[in-house]
Amino acid sequence: MNVLIIGAGAMGSLFAGRLKAQGANVFLYNRRNSHVDKINQSGLTIVERDNQETMVPLTVVHEVSGASYDLVLVMLKTHATKNVLTQLKDSFSVNTLFVTMQNGLGNLETISAIFPNNPVVAGTMGCGASVESAGRILHRGWGKNWIGHSKDAAAQKKIGGFIEALNCSGLETELAEDVQTIIWNKLFVNVAFNSLTAVTRLRNGDILHTNEGQQLLERVVTEALQVAKAEGVSVDAQQTIAKCIKMGNEEIATNKSSMLMDILHKRKTEIDAINGAVSKLGKYHGIPTPYNEMITGIIRVIEANYDLQVD
Known part of the structure; x- marks a missing residue:
């Protein structure tokens, strides 16, 4: 082949x-x-x-x-x-x-x-x-x-x-x-770590070192879970959040997310297909997604102003 x-x-x-x-x-x-x-x-x-x-x-x-x-x-x-x-x-x-x-x-x-x-x-x-x-x-x-x-x-x-x-x-x-459910489960991980590590410029596991970091992760993932449910995807919210945290502490703790690497190299990110997609679908279903909407906006601001960043 x-x-x-x-x-x-x-x-x-x-x-x-x-x-x-x-x-x-x-x-x-x-x-x-x-x-x-x-x-x-x-x-x-x-x-x-x-x-x-x-x-x-x-x-x-x-x-x-x-x-x-x-x-x-x-x-x-x-x-x-x-x-x-x-x-x-x-x-x-x-x-x-x-x-x-x-x-x-x-x-x-x-x-x-x-x-x-x-x-x-x-x-x-x-x-x-x-x-x-x-x-x-x-x-x-x-x-x-x-x-x-x-x-x-x-x-x-x-x-x-x-x-x-x-x-x-x-x-x-x-x-x-059921590949769509699996794709959504992968999206939850990307929603949790890609944007947050890109904003903070930390490795995946490092955003969980503080209560504030863990709370942010829980809130962006919770919004994504609500949107997934409206899309007909059946997931357990508590298990999903716990799995994301476990992965961040163990399996992918030392990894630099793809979105972080894009930010560090001043490239366009995949924010619109990840947190931005959650926000867009949230609007379609009438579900508020303030955390995903805000973090999508922050990443877009960063992307648009690479040349103006202060060292």
Whole structure:
């Protein structure tokens, strides 16, 4: 199976590197930057849990026309999805399966609108990674990944093969019976940590060192839980908040969130697909979301004024 991963950030690089190390026929697609250039020159270095390093020869391509891919894994930042995929809309056959494992809400709908004749499924990641330097990533989250079903029999067969390949590569992945609930559960974690760490410039676990930090986490997640319920998603509020806090204290404590990294590098964030999506859906359902609305506004102010920041 020929696999193309669109987006060579930390997570796209991790999935491509792990799959390639197991002999999969996988390529990364991304615009040129220092990280991409380093991978093409010297391979990708993955630093694992025990700080053991693996170097994987990997190719990052800048064009996809003329190649045949069975499966395309979309790992772009959500705000880049429409622009990047629209440019590639004539590059794939109608048999190509698209899988999105991006953060936030709305990714499945965006991809389906661009490729209306292709099978598209959503999934979510429980693992985590960050780019330490060009060509070098830190694997710092080891949760389970999930991918949803497809009604297309051929696409479903590809999903099964892809899940098997991911498991063989060490990235634990399962087929999800109810992928939307799992996506919302991942959103709760992103709502809890991405924006708060971006504002405070702290690692995930560090925002829980004070009562105020824990209270902020509980309030943004509580609002998201209320919106999820209005969307028909059944979740236990107390268990969800407790799980977020446990993850922040244990599994992802030392990780720098993707939104924090975007802020530190003065890039556009995924706030609109995470806390902003909660606020937007809250308005649709008539549910007040003052904490998510405020923190979305703060992140947008930061994004709009990178050049004016005081050192």
